[in-house]
Amino acid sequence: MFLATERPQHEGLEARIADAIAPTIEHMGYELVRVQVSGQARPVVQIMADRADGAPFRVEDCEAISHAIGAVLDVEDPIKGEWSLEVSSAGIDRPLTRTKDWTNYAGHLATLELLVPQEGRKRFRGIILGADAETARLRLEDGAELAVARGNIRRAKLVLTDELIAATAAAAPEEDADEASDEDPKPARRN
Structure with a gap:
């Protein structure tokens, strides 16, 4: 497990989302790299993650994280109205957040x-x-x-x-890890 001090720093809504999802993805064997919320009318919650074991990040990793944190965000309900979720690897030209x-x-x-x-x-x-x-x-x-x-x-x-x-x-000769991405084009429904 990772300590909260090892997580990237976020503020406001992004910090609330990061605090809600980080324990889940860490338990699954991943590390949170960045949370970014963009757009006004129908916000997009973008999550970047790495595998904690250092293995290449694959589409299956995106899918697993997307399903798990989608459920967490449905319960936490940090964004009112419709929004969409995108999960991806940090990529080669990654953000430096930690x-x-x-x-x-x-x-x-x-x-x-x-x-x-x-x-x-x-x-x-x-x-x-x-x-x-x-x-x-x-x-x-x-x-x-x-x-x-x-x-x-x-x-x-x-x-x-x-x-x-x-x-x-x-570091990862067998796979192009920065291409891994999973977008959930369906809006999350809010009650």
Whole structure:
């Protein structure tokens, strides 16, 4: 099992959804990477997950998670009205939401966007140097090192490069894990 401190940080509705579904997917052998809700009239709840055992993420994994968390969300009822659920792997150019993401992909290129400007900027691009619970570090393209408070990161993700593709292929040669996705096009019915 994973401790709540190892889960990605979310706020508002996304935090409520993450708190509701994380125990279920962790019990099933998966890790929550990100929850994102988009759209107004008919919101889409997007869930990204990884297999806890590090094996390639497959369509069957998406289906299993979708069925399990769909039931949890029906009970929790975090969104009034119709909404749809999408479950997918984090993909090759994954979001960097947990300390382990920053650590596992040290040496790879990433972009990040801040909530509050630092050094007069909100957007940065550089090589991941690592992270701990409070701070993420990058070596910028000009060679300078940047340390950013994790709580100030609006979003961060890996940049798709030949090196990242090669590293991902070496880790999972038998399957293209980033193609796994399961969309439930039916709206969830609310009472």
